[in-house]
Amino acid sequence: MAEVDGQVSEQAGAIRVRALAAIEGAEAMEDLQRVEREFTAKNGPVGALLASIKTAPPLERRGIGQAVNELKGAITCALEQRREALAADRLAAERRADDFDPTLPAASLDVGSLHPLTHVVRRLEEIFTQMGYAVLDGPEVELEFYNFDSLNIPGDHPAREHFDTFWCRSEAPEAASARLLMRTHTSPVQMRALERMELPFRAIVPGRCFRNETTDASHEHTFHQMEGLVVGEGITVGHMMGAMKTFLRELFQKDLEVRLRPGYFPFVEPGFELDVRCPFCADRKTRGCSVCKRSTWIELCPSGMVHPVVLRHGGVDPERYTGFAFGLGLSRLVMLRFGIDDIRHLLGCDLRFLSQF
Amino acid sequence: MLISYRWLARHVDLSGLSPQDVVDSYTMHTAEVEGLEPFAPHLSKVVVGHVVACEKHADADRLSVCCVDLGDGGEPEQIVCGAPNVDTGQNVAVARVGTVLPGGLKLKKVKVRGVESRGMICSERELDLGDEHSGIWVLPAQAKVGLPVAEALDITDWVIEIENKSLTHRPDLWGHRGLASELAAIHGLELKALDFELPATGGGKPYPVRVETSGCMRYLGLAISGVQIERSPVWLQMLLLAVGQRPLDLLVDLSNFVMLDLAQPNHLFDLNSLSKDGICVRDARPDECMQTLDEVERVFTAQDMLICSGDRPVAVAGVMGGEGSKVASGTSDLLLEVASFHPTRVRRTASRLGLRTEASARFEKFLDPTLPAKAAAHLVHTLRAIQPDVTLPRALGDAGDWQDPACEVALRPARVRAVLGIEIPDEEIESILERLGLGVTLGEPWRVSIPSARATKDLAIEEDLIEEVGRIHGYDAIPEQPLTGNLEPSTFDPRRALVRRIADRLSGPALFHESMTYTFQENALIEMLGEDERPHIRLENPQHEGSDCIRRSVLPSLLGHLAKNRRLQPNVRLFEIGKGYVPELANERGEPRELHQLALTRVTPRPEKQDRFDAGAFAELQGVLEDLWRHLGRADFTWRQMQEDVPSWAHPGRCVAAFFGEHRVPVCMLAGLEPEVQTKLGLTGELDSEVACAELSIDELLQIPEATARYEPLPRFPSVKVDVALAIPEDMQATVIRAAIEKSGKGLVGSAELFDIYRGESLGAHQKSLAYHVLLQADRTLTEKDTSKFLGRLERAVADLGGELRKQ
């Protein structure tokens, strides 16, 4: 019996040494799994030892069983330890980042873009609609009547010369004010608004305008404007100042001084040039910068109280109602906003420009 | 318009106002100022020198070697001078070594033919003071030697540039006196008196003048005798130079001086060259000709007015004199013309002849008809101050049917406060009006009398007076007020809202770039696209020959920019939301139909053989559009291939239109480019690409009702994925197969995604194979049986269509 016992424990000991060496030698989880299969399979060394129980005398069986169980326990324990060690190694390896270069460029995504004018117009629309303004639209190909006559600029008015109007060719010589032109300002929409809006109202009109001017970095024959019009009872110049300051505060996120100078536009009386304190150097110690040409003021928009003739053309009683109007240079505002130095980029349709916004 | 500070000071005491103060006053109260510059700044560097000796240069006949005392207490400087008129005893203008002359020349010590010269004796032209360069500028004897020339001659001045546009409504401000009177009103200063009474004239009949046209309100003809033509005094030359006028001779200078002083143009004729019948102002006869002073032969129409001597034209009324009206050098008898012409007539003639002169610019503004008499007197007084022997041999000829425009305007001081939004007392309003030279009669309402100078154009209604009070009082004194009022909440324009969502979707998930392009389209582009067949509104006065077309659709504008952008990158995604104008759909008022459009273009490399069937521009753009419509809640659309009305630029076989629901008009067209057009657009050779473009009518899309997206319950049972490939004839469209799959599923087909199209020898000619991922889905667990039943039905259905289920 002792002989048998000794034989079995010898065998078990040998298996144990081999198994533990193999487990210890496993460098990866896959190796360890292979070792586990090798030693724990039915036909593996442990299995063979256990199978010997069947041919052993009954008295010896218990001893064999015990030895095998101890062997199994030792292998399982070693496997478990090794598995944990390998898992820890793996995590440690994954945590290493020796090959990481934080200065490598990020993946470049394909993205689309909105036109810079759209960005600014949307912002203005948000500001003004919050202040109760409707956003209106009007035709770019306009009747002479709306662009000029109704705005107190009749046929022989010398102010017409300043507009450098693009006229449309007409097939049949029709009545003079049925002539078509490219609107020279967004102001014709004032008349269209007066014709169809319920009083009182506040409205803005962003849109394209056209003037037959020589083109250069700051002049374009096609440009964008935004008309503003407020008509109601008891509207004063003070209200216009208030409206403009509120809008500028929203746009530039700071309080900016505003000043009115006399300006002549036939469709307003009194007429003003509205200047704003240059937002780009207002906070600096040394006033004046290249944007405001060292003057600290930026000419923002022509404005004024709607001329009674215009109100009457629109069927509005100027004794009861007054109003103010302004014409903001959108293209210029966009250029200021983004620091664009050449107005011709705006309508140039160049992806290198468009994709920047 | 240029204004001289010194000139203003002739009319109002400027001792308390610097040039910058004057500029600020105008800016804040009157008109836009464009600049302030010192007049001839180099004159404060150039000094008065006295020629103490002058000898011929030993080696050059025409050169003189001068010794010039510069009054600095030092030795006289030796200066070599080439002028013929230099002489001992003269006072001259000397630019010393180191002085920089106009044009940037810095004087150095030089040797002229071996003789050292330390400085330069200057001519007027060298000092930018006119064209005179026949000799040096000889200064008056009283000019103090050693002083800068500007100081010695007391001609230091500042030039103020006023923006003409802001004076459009102020004919009275087109001269120095008018602008000085503004300063007087702003600062409460006294305007210096001017003598506007014509001196006594000889007796007898007035000089004969006749006005035969309604375009001339008034014509004054005044004969002047005993005039000597000479150079103007320095003060007059310097004032003219300051405002950019070249002095010529006394007569021309004086005529200019009066115009620039009082804003009243005038003309001096050589009396001896005029007919004994005197002057007649009349409409031109058609095709009548005359050569104007600029030596151009002009042909007139009945719209123009001529000043005639007898019947012979000698000047274009209000615009320019005739070549024959020039004053001969020996003349001492003149006829002074001062007139009022109708502004519109002058403007039309000036613009038709392309002759915008100082005179026409002023007449166009509607000058005061009482001004000619004042201007005539002013000219005679100024002339007499220079040449006291001048006489007026005949009575003044004065013709024309004119009326004094002076008038009265009612003003309610309460209205002034209500419109400006300021508390300004009655007394202040009254004081401002009076400072402006307006008369005030208090009462209910006030009566404000407007003098003729302000009445022609400017002050006619109460609001005009409110502006006067406001601007003189100062707009900076107006406090801001918040807007209040009962307003109906305004709804955001539905089209604007839709456009916003479109732009967001395209610039976001679709990766498109928003562009804006010109409303004008190049004729060459329109022709290239064959769009010139359709009517376009055309410009009468385009900026460039060949770009007079106003777009009727936006897409061609984008197409014109493709090659340029393609050159920079293989993938181009552009869209524009804009307007097009259709002349043939004009309304009864003549306004063309305005179309709101979305144009898109997509450029990709040509798909390779191994690429999926939906690679390339066309399929991608189609996907972008379908996504857009679903996003906008307009998912009920079908594509139909266009047979008729395929635009000439569109690929004839690859052109489809999208129809929505019951809406009969297509909302969108999607097409490839016609190959020849693509070549002409330059997208060929190494820029060769697949190009797709689409045009969507925002007006039509707005009419398609929006369906709100609805939630679909999530499946509770797993779906079964079946891949099928179906071989069918080449001309069978995918939609037929899609319908067959749908039908064979008997409600089980959750989705069927086409993932491959195969053509190859194994299929035979004119065959293709479409492969789908089909997802079967039901509200129960699906079994093998469901799948095999589906496949069985599909096999039969495809066989009925002449095809074959290839594999599963």
Ligand SMILES: [Zn+2]
């Ligand atoms: Zn600045």
